[in-house]
Amino acid sequence: MPRVGLLGGSFNPAHGGHRRISLFAREALGLDEVWWLVSPGNVLKPVKGMAPLPARYCSARAAARRAPIRVTAIEARLGTRYTVDTLAALRRRYPKKRFVWLMGADNLAQLHRWKDWRRMARETPIAVIARPGYDARALASPAMAWLRRWRRRPGQLIDGAKRSAPALTILRFDPDPRSATAIRAADPEWFRRFVDAEPFDALTHRPVVPQTGPSTGNTRFGGAGKP
Numbered sequence: 001m002p003r004v005g006l007l008g009g010s011f012n013p014a015h016g017g018h019r020r021i022s023l024f025a026r027e028a029l030g031l032d033e034v035w036w037l038v039s040p041g042n043v044l045k046p047v048k049g050m051a052p053l054p055a056r057y058c059s060a061r062a063a064a065r066r067a068p069i070r071v072t073a074i075e076a077r078l079g080t081r082y083t084v085d086t087l088a089a090l091r092r093r094y095p096k097k098r099f100v101w102l103m104g105a106d107n108l109a110q111l112h113r114w115k116d117w118r119r120m121a122r123e124t125p126i127a128v129i130a131r132p133g134y135d136a137r138a139l140a141s142p143a144m145a146w147l148r149r150w151r152r153r154p155g156q157l158i159d160g161a162k163r164s165a166p167a168l169t170i171l172r173f174d175p176d177p178r179s180a181t182a183i184r185a186a187d188p189e190w191f192r193r194f195v196d197a198e199p200f201d202a203l204t205h206r207p208v209v210p211q212t213g214p215s216t217g218n219t220r221f222g223g224a225g226k227p
Helices: 016-029 053-063 075-076 083-093 105-109 117-123 135-139 142-151 178-188 190-194
Strands: 002-011 033-038 071-074 100-102 128-130 166-169
Touching: 002 016, 002 083, 016 033, 016 053, 016 071, 016 100, 016 128, 033 075, 033 083, 053 071, 071 117, 071 190, 075 083, 083 100, 083 117, 100 105, 105 128, 105 135, 117 142, 142 166
Parallel strands: 002 033, 002 100, 033 071, 100 128, 128 166
Antiparallel strands: none
């Protein structure tokens, strides 16, 4: 069955760093493709500065052009608020695909704050891309202490099947200095390039529409508005 890596995030905006780590993870893990899950939002992040979902989706689609990366805002359609629920919904919807959750070391450092993170790890293999400045915190985190017994060497293939989890692989490669924060600082109005866009989701083939209200967004964490 096809193996799919899932990279979730705000993509506010997407950039070449997202593309680079996705292609690196695809090759290292033997994935068939990578899906970028463009989150509707995050209640733990300020609404100010968060571009509309269609603009963020369009920036991700532009960054993923001509790569084996599929961009989707399916979480808005699924109505899921937490990663563990998104993963369960995706497995039900796509039973013939095997998923691997991709994330940076900064997220491993706070994984213990995510809702039902142990269940998530039991049901979905995890691959962590090392990030300078976060590796020490990630390796010392409560989640790493629990996951360490299931850590695999990068050469050991993660097949993405639920029965293969828990499984943790840490991938290391040359750091990429690009960041969405720096892009927004240099060009706060970047999203206006997509103001007239009416994109269709590459996965659901449905229109990507703006979300309304500050609490409609997805959060990876265990509480609404607090960790």
